Structures are given as structure tokens and as C-alpha cells.
Amino acid sequence: MYEIRIHSRGGQGGVTAAKLLALAAFRDHKFATAFPFYGAERRGAPVVSFVRISESPIKVYSQIRKPDLIVVLDNSIMDVVDVLHGLKPGGKVLLNGTLPHDMKGFKTLSVDLTSIALRLNLVVAGSPILNTPVIGALAKMGIVSMDSAKLAISEMFSDERNVKAAEAAYQELVI
Amino acid sequence: MLMISTGNKAVASAVKDAKPSVIAAYPITPQTEIVEQIAEYVSSGELASRYIMVESEHSAMAACIGASITGVRTFTATSSHGLLYMHEMVNWAAGGRLPVVMANVNRALGPGWNIWAEHTDALQERDTGWLQVYVGTVQEAYDATLMAFRIAEHNDVLLPVMVNLDGFLLSHINQSLETENVGDFIPPLQLPHAIDINNPRGYGTLTGPDEYFKFRWDIERSMRDSVRVIEETQGEFAKRFGRSYGFTEDYRCEDADVVIISMGTLGKEAEVATDLLREEGIKAGSMRIRWFRPFPDLDIRGKEVVVIDRDYSFGYGGILAEAIRSRCRVEPYSVIAGLGGQEVTYEDIAGFVRGRRPGEEYWFGVTPDV
Numbered sequence: 001m002y003e004i005r006i007h008s009r010g011g012q013g014g015v016t017a018a019k020l021l022a023l024a025a026f027r028d029h030k031f032a033t034a035f036p037f038y039g040a041e042r043r044g045a046p047v048v049s050f051v052r053i054s055e056s057p058i059k060v061y062s063q064i065r066k067p068d069l070i071v072v073l074d075n076s077i078m079d080v081v082d083v084l085h086g087l088k089p090g091g092k093v094l095l096n097g098t099l100p101h102d103m104k105g106f107k108t109l110s111v112d113l114t115s116i117a118l119r120l121n122l123v124v125a126g127s128p129i130l131n132t133p134v135i136g137a138l139a140k141m142g143i144v145s146m147d148s149a150k151l152a153i154s155e156m157f158s159d160e161r162n163v164k165a166a167e168a169a170y171q172e173l174v175i
Numbered sequence: 176m177l178m179i180s181t182g183n184k185a186v187a188s189a190v191k192d193a194k195p196s197v198i199a200a201y202p203i204t205p206q207t208e209i210v211e212q213i214a215e216y217v218s219s220g221e222l223a224s225r226y227i228m229v230e231s232e233h234s235a236m237a238a239c240i241g242a243s244i245t246g247v248r249t250f251t252a253t254s255s256h257g258l259l260y261m262h263e264m265v266n267w268a269a270g271g272r273l274p275v276v277m278a279n280v281n282r283a284l285g286p287g288w289n290i291w292a293e294h295t296d297a298l299q300e301r302d303t304g305w306l307q308v309y310v311g312t313v314q315e316a317y318d319a320t321l322m323a324f325r326i327a328e329h330n331d332v333l334l335p336v337m338v339n340l341d342g343f344l345l346s347h348i349n350q351s352l353e354t355e356n357v358g359d360f361i362p363p364l365q366l367p368h369a370i371d372i373n374n375p376r377g378y379g380t381l382t383g384p385d386e387y388f389k390f391r392w393d394i395e396r397s398m399r400d401s402v403r404v405i406e407e408t409q410g411e412f413a414k415r416f417g418r419s420y421g422f423t424e425d426y427r428c429e430d431a432d433v434v435i436i437s438m439g440t441l442g443k444e445a446e447v448a449t450d451l452l453r454e455e456g457i458k459a460g461s462m463r464i465r466w467f468r469p470f471p472d473l474d475i476r477g478k479e480v481v482v483i484d485r486d487y488s489f490g491y492g493g494i495l496a497e498a499i500r501s502r503c504r505v506e507p508y509s510v511i512a513g514l515g516g517q518e519v520t521y522e523d524i525a526g527f528v529r530g531r532r533p534g535e536e537y538w539f540g541v542t543p544d545v
Contacts, residue, residue, distance in 0.1 A: 035347060
């Protein structure tokens with residue numbers, strides 16, 4: 001089972017990113033679950049969502065304690081939250097743009113999702129949409145196939161720019 | 176159709192496919208997306224139902240009762256305090272022998288104000304004459320809701336059915352869901368005591384000491400008959416749609432020395448704990464109670480039992496443990512865990528089993544570990 005924890009701020013689409021990723025994994029004929037940690041969510045407050053992907057049915061409902069991958073949609077969260085908490089030895093991190101943070105030796109990849117969203121004018125209520133480009137980056141990392149990533153995005157969003165954003169992130173992420 | 180769905184939307188999909196004529200709901204917290212999604216189906220025309228927005232849960236159930244007695248299919252959904260607020264009408268629906276189907280998202284009761292998973296809300300309604308099923312996956316939320324209509328409306332039952340799903344853990348998680356072409360799986364409702372304007376009768380009138388107990392016994396007789404109807408319905412469902420369900424979901428119980436008994440998502444997590452314990456040489460099994468009313472006969476003779484209650488009856492104990500103790504004549508190790516959404520992992524559950532002390536009660540996070 002592959003376990004992913006996504007850090008974002010309320011309103012940035014972390015919960016939807018988790019759902020999109022689970023849907024893409026599901027279109028890859030795998031089992032997947034996606035769920036947020038429910039607390040007193042407010043717009044702008046740090047939120048966490050979880051994705052599990054497995055070859056067999058997933059029976060675990062508790063939160064992910066030891067993720068294989070951590071995704072950070074807003075790097076400023078790293079100033080207030082220890083995003084690396086519980087990351088498995090050999091685990092990976094995906095950041096939105098680079099920042100001089102100490103990643104404690106964990107393999108860290110980054111792609112500027114915010115720029116991609118702004119370039120395509122993918123902005124809702126003043127916030128760039130990060131949840132569709134990040135799926136392209138995760139496809140590049142091999143978490144899901146790019147075909148399924150695009151399929152999942154077009155199933156949930158009719159605006160084609162979302163697929164374009166995923167494609168841009170796929171191309172721009174350096175593995 | 177294969178899709179990804181939350182538990183809330185799975186219930187709404189099942190309601191869309193079961194096509195009730197009347198849906199009544201009160202849309203304020205702790206209400207869930209279930210009624211929101213159904214409202215969208217009704218407004219888009221995908222579901223040709225009358226959707227009645229009421230001013231309280233008490234009124235929601237009253238509206239379902241009023242509609243049901245005309246002989247049409249009815250549905251409502253609620254959660255925690257909403258369920259308690261409709262308590263009086265919950266009794267009326269069963270006493271009126273009306274096959275209302277209700278989804279209840281299990282959440283803790285305040286104060287302190289808490290919207291996370293707990294079963295005490297529904298278990299406080301256990302003596303009302305409603306059938307109660309507790310589900311463990313998003314798919315099961317869909318399947319159980321479909322079956323609830325067929326079971327409730329069967330003329331050997333004619334009692335309301337409550338489908339329970341864990342708050343957040345199931346209501347808000349995204350999992351795969353296969354929806355079905357339901358066809359004639361749920362036959363048209365034929366309520367024998369439906370209102371007939373050409374043959375006026377009184378309903379719920381004064382029933383004296385010489386008669387009242389006969390109606391009570393009739394509820395119990397139907398409750399007992401519902402065991403067969405549930406078996407038939409689950410059998411027919413498996414034949415048509417390929418997914419089979421029992422009164423319990425048993426996992427590696429046959430040769431188990433110790434069986435973990437629980438309800439809802441804890442029962443799925445307990446299966447993972449079972450595998451973990453088996454690797455350590457402890458012959459564990461998991462039995463997830465699906466139907467709490469009617470309460471099933473359990474075959475746990477000669478086994479040690481660890482019961483996990485996500486609920487509590489103050490001054491007595493865990494409500495599930497109480498049922499197991501009296502029905503199965505065993506002294507379980509009674510674990511109280513998961514109240515108000517308290518996080519319980521499969522590793523925690525394995526720990527309960529390793530440290531079991533039959534006959535004792537253990538409050539996870541409170542009782543010192545021995």
C-alpha cells in the first residue's frame with residue numbers, strides 16, 4: 001500500500017487533489033481511498049488530506065501515520081507545520097516551487113504549480129488552482145499513469161485548462 | 176456504473192435508484208451532503224420525487240410518516256442531534272408500521288460539541304422498533320440503502336429501516352462505488368393499511384389496555400420475521416449484483432481463539448489487526464456486526480471475545496458488549512474506543528487483543544495499560 005499525505009491551506013484544493021489522485025489510481029485499476037483530516041477548517045488554515053493506493057481492497061480508515069510521500073501545495077506551511085513528520089525512511093517530498101527549507105535528507109522534488117496555474121489563468125476567487133497541476137506532477141513521479149490523471153481531471157472538471165495545467169506540471173517536473 | 180464516491184453520495188445514489196416518492200429533510204448541521212445531493216437530483220429532474228424542506232428533524236420524520244401512510248415510498252437522512260430531535264416521531268413511524276427508510280450518519284452527542292464518529296446516537300434509538308444496519312464501506316452504504324427499501328416494504332416486515340454510516344470515516348471518505356441498474360429489485364410498495372379516501376379509517380387513535388400490547392407484539396413478530404426477509408433480500412442482492420452480505424461480516428473467525436467484535440469502520444480496521452495478530456501467532460478473527468436490530472444469533476462458542484464499543488451506556492457499559500454478554504453468554508473484554516471520533520488504528524486494536532482481560536472494561540486512552 002502506498003500512502004500519501006497532502007498539506008495545503010483551506011481553499012487551495014488539497015482535499016480535491018486527494019480525490020483526483022484516488023480517482024486516477026482507480027482508473028489505473030487500483031484500489032484507492034481519499035479523505036481529509038476533519039477539524040475546524042477555515043479558509044487559509046493549514047489542512048491535511050490523505051490518499052491510500054493499493055493493489056488490494058483498503059480496510060484501514062485511520063489517518064496515515066507513516067506516509068511514503070508528502071505533497072506540499074503551499075510551502076509557507078513548512079514554517080508552521082512539521083510536514084516531514086512520520087515520513088518513512090526513503091520517503092519522498094513534492095513541493096510547489098523551491099524554498100530553502102531543510103528537507104532532512106529526504107528526496108525532494110519541486111515544480112512551480114502556482115506559476116503554471118497563473119500562466120493558464122486558472123484562478124478561482126483570487127487563488128491559483130493547484131489541485132489539477134499537482135496530479136500531472138504526481139503522474140510524472142509514477143504514482144498514477146498520465147492517461148488516468150487526465151481522465152480523472154476531465155471527469156471532475158469541464159474546463160480543459162485543468163488538463164493543460166497537469167500536462168505542464170508533468171513536463172516541468174524534473175525527476 | 177463504476178465511479179468514485181463518498182459515503183454521503185453513495186447513499187444519495189441509492190435513493191436516486193430506489194426512487195422514493197417523498198423525501199423530507201431539514202438541511203442544517205448536523206445534516207450531511209446526503210440530502211444536499213438528493214436535492215440536486217430532484218432539481219435536475221434525475222429523481223422525480225417531492226422534496227419537502229421542513230423546519231426540524233421532528234417535522235422531517237412527521238412528513239415521512241404522513242406521506243408513507245398514503246402508501247408511497249419515503250426517505251429521510253439525519254445525524255446525531257437531528258436523530259434525537261426526531262425521537263418521538265421515530266417511535267411513531269415504527270408504531271404506525273410505516274416502511275420509512277432513513278440514513279443516519281453516526282456522530283457523537285454534545286456537549287462537548289463534537290461532529291465526529293460515534294454510534295451512541297443510533298443506539299439510543301434501538302428500542303423504537305426500527306431495523307438497524309451499520310455499514311463498513313462506501314459500497315456497502317449504497318447496497319444497504321437499496322436493500323433497506325425492499326426489506327422495510329416487504330409485507331412480512333412493514334417496519335422502518337435505519338442505515339447507519341460512520342461520520343466522516345465513511346460519510347466523507349472517497350472510495351470506489353459501483354451503482355446498479357436496480358430494475359425490479361425493489362418491487363412497488365403495496366401498503367395494506369394505506370389511506371383510502373373511499374374507505375375512511377382512523378389512524379393512531381386511542382388504543383386501550385386490552386388492545387395496545389397486541390400491537391406491540393405484532394411489531395416484535397414482524398421484527399422476528401424480518402430475519403428471513405433480510406436473508407432473502409441479501410441472497411437476492413448477491414445473485415443479481417454479485418456482492419454478498421450477512422448479518423455479520425466474519426473474517427478468519429472459523430479457527431480463531433479470540434474474536435474481535437465491533438461495528439462500522441472499526442470492523443474493517445479489525446480485519447487488518449487480525450492479520451497482524453495472526454502473524455504473531457495469536458489466532459484472532461474479526462466479526463463485524465451489521466444488523467443490530469434484529470440482533471443476530473452469533474456462533475462464538477468456545478472463543479474468547481474482545482468487544483469494541485464506539486458508544487456507551489452510562490452506569491452500565493458498552494452497548495454492544497452488553498448485547499454480546501446477554502445473548503452469547505460470554506464474558507467479553509469490553510473496550511470503549513473511538514468515542515467522538517477518537518483515532519483508533521489497527522495497531523491499537525491489536526494491542527487491545529494482546530492485553531485482553533476477559534470480564535473487564537477498558538477505556539482506550541483513559542484506563543492505564545497493564
